[in-house]
Amino acid sequence: MKRKRTIHQIEEMTAYVFLSPWLIGFLAFVAIPMVLSLFYSFTDANMLTSPQFIGLKNYRNLFSFDDTVSLFWKTLYNTSFYTFVGVPLNIALGLFIAVLLNQKIRGLGVFRTIYYLPSVISGVAVSLLWAWIFHPHFGVLNHLLSLVGISGPAWLFDEAWAKPALIIMNLWGAGGSMLIFLAGLQGIPTQLYEAAELDGASTWAKFWKVTIPMLSPTIFFVLVTNIIGSFQVFTSSYVMTAGGPNNATMMYVLWLFNLAFQQFNMGFACSLAWVYLLIMVAFTALVFKSSPAWVYYESDIVGGRKS
C-alpha cells in the first residue's frame, strides 16, 4: 500500500517535470501578459512615460464613431467582410475540389499536390506575388480578363475591389480545407451511398442528404479554425496595401499593430486586444451553441463513441 502510493507520487512528480516547459510558458507568455494587457488597457501606457490610470477612456475612445479617434467600426467591418465572404467561399471551393477528387479518379496524388501546394506557402513572398498578379496595368489577372473582353479594375488601388482581391488571393489557399474534407469524405461508409442509390437518389440528393450531414463535423471544425485564422489577417494587408486605399483594407490586427508599434499607444492597443478577444470568445460560443442544430454526430445515434 505504502509502496504503491510512492509510485503514484513519483509518477505525479515526473508528470509535472515533463509539463514544466508548458506550465512556465503558459504563465510567462500567456497568463501574465494577459493580466498585464488588461491592466494596461486602463492606462495611457506608451513606453516613454510611466503608465497613468485613465479609467475607461481607452474603451470609450475605441467605440467612438469618429474616424480620427477610432477605426474600430471600420476595421471590424473590413475584417468581417473579409472573413464572412472569404471563408464560406474558401470552404465551398475546398469541398468542391475534394468531392471531385473523391470520384475514384486517376492521378489523385498529382491533383492533390497541385491543389494543396499553394496553402503550404504563405507570408511576404506570396503577398508580393499576388500584388504583382493584381497589378492594374501589367498584372496577369487583368491580362486574362482582357482575353475574355473584360477590362479589369485597378484591384488593390480601387477602394471597391481591394477587399475582393484579398479574398481571391485567400481562395488560392483552399487546398488546406480540401485536404481535410478529402480525409473526411474517405471516412464516409460506402454502404450509405449504396442504400441511397437503391432508393433512387440522384447525385445531387446524395450530396445533400448523405455527404453534407456525414461531413458536417469536419465542416464545423474547418469553419471555426478558418474564421479564427481569417480574423488574424495581417501580412497581406500590411505588405500589399498598407491598409489602403482610404482604409478599405485596414484590418483589425493591422490597426492594432500600427497603434502599438508605430504610434506606441500601448494602452489603447491593449484595449483593442481585449475587445478582440471578447469578440472571438462570443463568436466561438455562438458557433458552438448553434452546432447541435446543423452538425450531425454519428455518436448521437450510435452512442458511446468517444473520440
Added chain:
Amino acid sequence: MQRKRVLLHSKKRRAILGKIIVYFLLVVGAIVFLVPFIWMLSTSVKPPEEVYIFPPKWIPSRFVWENYVKIFELMPTGRFLLNSLVISCLTMAGSVISCSLVGFAFARLRFRGSGILFFILLITMMLPHQVTMVPLYMIFSKLGWVGTYFPLIVPAFFGNPYFIFLLRQFFTTIPKELDEAAKVDGCSIPGIFARIIVPMSKPALGIVAILSFTDAWNDFMGPLIYLSEFTKFPISLGLRAFQTLRVVQWELLMATSAIALIPVLVLFFLAQKNYIQGIVISGVKG
C-alpha cells in the same frame, strides 16, 4: 430486354460523360492553381523591358538568369536566408523537444489537475496571440531582448499548444501494453518516453518539426516587431525591405520570392506523406 439494354447503355454513357466532366474541371482547376507559380517564374527571368508590357509575354524573348545572381548582389539575400535558417532551426528544435515532453505527460501520466490543465491547453489553442503581443513586447524590452532573436526563439522552447495537442493525440494511439511491458522490465518513466514513445512517434515528430520550421520561416509579424537591424533580418523582412527601399523591380522581387519559397517547398515534397497525415490527425480527429 431491349429496353433494359438501352437503359443500361444510357446509364453507362452518363457515367462516362460524368467522368469526362470531372477530369475537365480538375485539369482546368489545376491550371488555374498553377498560373501564379508560372507567372512568378516567368517574371523572374525576364529582362526589365519585358516586365512592363501589355499584353504580357509568358515566355521572355531571352532568359535572364542573371536576375537570380543580381538579387544576391543588390541585397544581402544570402545573409537573410541564413538568418531565417538559424531562427527556423532553433524554433524547430525548441518546439520538438518541449512539445514532445508535454504531450507525453498529457497522453500517458496520471497527475492531479490533468483535466483542468488539458482544458487550459485547448483554450490557449484558440487564443489569438495578438492579445498578448503588446505586453510581451514590453516584457521583452525590459529584458533587453528587443533587437535580438530571443523573442522569436525562446517561446518555442516552452511549448506550443497546437503541437502539444497534435503529439498528445498521436501518443495515445501507441498501445499502452508496450509501456506496461517496459515497466515490468524495470524501465523508468523517462526511459519509457525515450525508448518507446519517441522512437515510435517519428512520423508525428516529423510533422511538428516541419510545421514549426515552416511557421518560423514564413513568420513576418514577429521579426517586424522585434528586429530593426538590417543585417539581422530574416528573408521575410528582407523581401519587405526589397519592396520598399528602391524603385520596385518586379523581376527581381519575383526571383527573390521564388528563392524564399524554395526551402518550404522542398520540405513539403520530401515529407509530403507526413505533411498530409499531420493535417488529418489534427484536423479530423480533433
